[in-house]
Amino acid sequence: MSGNIWIVAEQWRGKLSEITFESLALGREVADGLGVKLQAVLLGHDVQSLSTSLGMADSVICVDHTELADPGASAQASALAQLVRQQKPRAVIVPLTNVSLGTGTLLGEQVGAPVVNFCKDLRAVDGQLVADCVLYGGKIEATVTPRGDLTVIGLWPGSRPPDKGRSDRNPPVETQAVTFADQPSVKLRSYIEPDASDVDITQQDVLVAVGRGIQSQENVALAEELAASLGGAVCGSRPVIDQGWLPLSRQVGKSGLNVKPKLYLALGISGAPEHLEGMKDAPLIVAVNSDPDAPIFNIAHYGVVADAMDMIPTLKETVLALRG
Numbered sequence: 001m002s003g004n005i006w007i008v009a010e011q012w013r014g015k016l017s018e019i020t021f022e023s024l025a026l027g028r029e030v031a032d033g034l035g036v037k038l039q040a041v042l043l044g045h046d047v048q049s050l051s052t053s054l055g056m057a058d059s060v061i062c063v064d065h066t067e068l069a070d071p072g073a074s075a076q077a078s079a080l081a082q083l084v085r086q087q088k089p090r091a092v093i094v095p096l097t098n099v100s101l102g103t104g105t106l107l108g109e110q111v112g113a114p115v116v117n118f119c120k121d122l123r124a125v126d127g128q129l130v131a132d133c134v135l136y137g138g139k140i141e142a143t144v145t146p147r148g149d150l151t152v153i154g155l156w157p158g159s160r161p162p163d164k165g166r167s168d169r170n171p172p173v174e175t176q177a178v179t180f181a182d183q184p185s186v187k188l189r190s191y192i193e194p195d196a197s198d199v200d201i202t203q204q205d206v207l208v209a210v211g212r213g214i215q216s217q218e219n220v221a222l223a224e225e226l227a228a229s230l231g232g233a234v235c236g237s238r239p240v241i242d243q244g245w246l247p248l249s250r251q252v253g254k255s256g257l258n259v260k261p262k263l264y265l266a267l268g269i270s271g272a273p274e275h276l277e278g279m280k281d282a283p284l285i286v287a288v289n290s291d292p293d294a295p296i297f298n299i300a301h302y303g304v305v306a307d308a309m310d311m312i313p314t315l316k317e318t319v320l321a322l323r324g
């Protein structure tokens with residue numbers, strides 16, 4: 001049994017995801033705390049060159065297979081299960097992103113290991129793994145001490161700054177082969193690119209973000225006026241997009257876009273982890289929510305407990321007055 005800590009080095013169309021570096025930073029701390037090695041597992045096709053960016057790990061396990069060319073939980077879990085059975089790590093940290101979602105759960109099922117999902121932090125305490133998890137959209141936090149020789153950890157984005165996981169060191173690479181007896185049960189059929197004709201919310205300095213608390217499509221128009229007064233654009237949480245109040249190109253979060261405007265003004269957004277994933281790095285986050293316990297206030301730099309419908313006209317008039 002190696003007892004090492006593994007992180008799954010997520011790559012998306014030949015580019016390492018930011019969560020890979022976050023996982024490396026976290027995994028490094030945990031491996032050092034347990035006195036074991038940190039290994040990065042790189043799955044894909046023609047991606048071995050990416051291993052040069054994984055120097056925070058002691059070594060890289062690289063698997064090259066055409067079945068791993070596109071993201072797919074069943075192929076990834078099958079490959080990981082074969083490696084886990086051979087090398088017996090102590091923990092496998094799998095990102096909870098759109099690219100890797102489901103991989104950890106399937107892996108746990110295939111190797112008979114407990115899966116601790118929705119982790120925002122992991123540490124070693126007296127030789128044990130201790131995971132902090134968020135449940136119910138961030139409303140409940142749980143601390144879990146998994147038992148057994150192997151645990152699969154599903155890691156939320158944002159556990160560590162990605163820059164902490166970058167290193168110029170060129171790690172040793174071990175190439176491993178896997179086989180796929182069956183066709184994967186889920187396969188990627190095509191990529192749907194975002195509508196390029198709409199405003200690119202990733203390029204805006206100011207975003208006025210509306211959530212379910214905006215209550216109706218008519219109120220989105222009020223938010224548009226506020227955004228225009230600030231020289232920005234409107235974006236939204238997933239329920240707003242699902243209801244057709246804004247196009248998909250305006251969705252922020254796990255299944256939308258990652259944004260980093262100078263100002264992110266969140267109106268009636270609860271702050272579920274899937275939404276925070278897309279905007280948590282904005283340098284100035286202002287949240288307006290009628291619920292003082294809304295999780296968005298945990299990351300907002302300024303928070304206002306108020307009815308967003310009262311705030312929008314007041315804010316717009318104030319901005320216009322200040323701008324003369």
Ligand SMILES: Cc1cc2nc3c(=O)[nH]c(=O)nc-3n(C[C@H](O)[C@H](O)[C@H](O)COP(=O)(O)OP(=O)(O)OC[C@H]3O[C@@H](n4cnc5c(N)ncnc54)[C@H](O)[C@@H]3O)c2cc1C
Nearest residue numbers: 211212213237238253254255256268270274275290291308
């Ligand atoms: C796999 C997966 C992917 C997902 N991807 C995304 C994603 O990309 N982006 C995303 O946003 N979500 C995503 N979600 C959904 C996510 O879990 C949440 O359900 C969603 O973010 C909640 O949106 P919300 O905050 O607008 O709504 P709610 O959670 O319903 O919150 C509404 C908030 O408005 C407040 N409010 C109500 N009335 C007012 C008022 N008058 N004034 C001020 N505040 C008011 C309430 O207090 C509440 O906090 C995903 C979920 C899954 C499972």
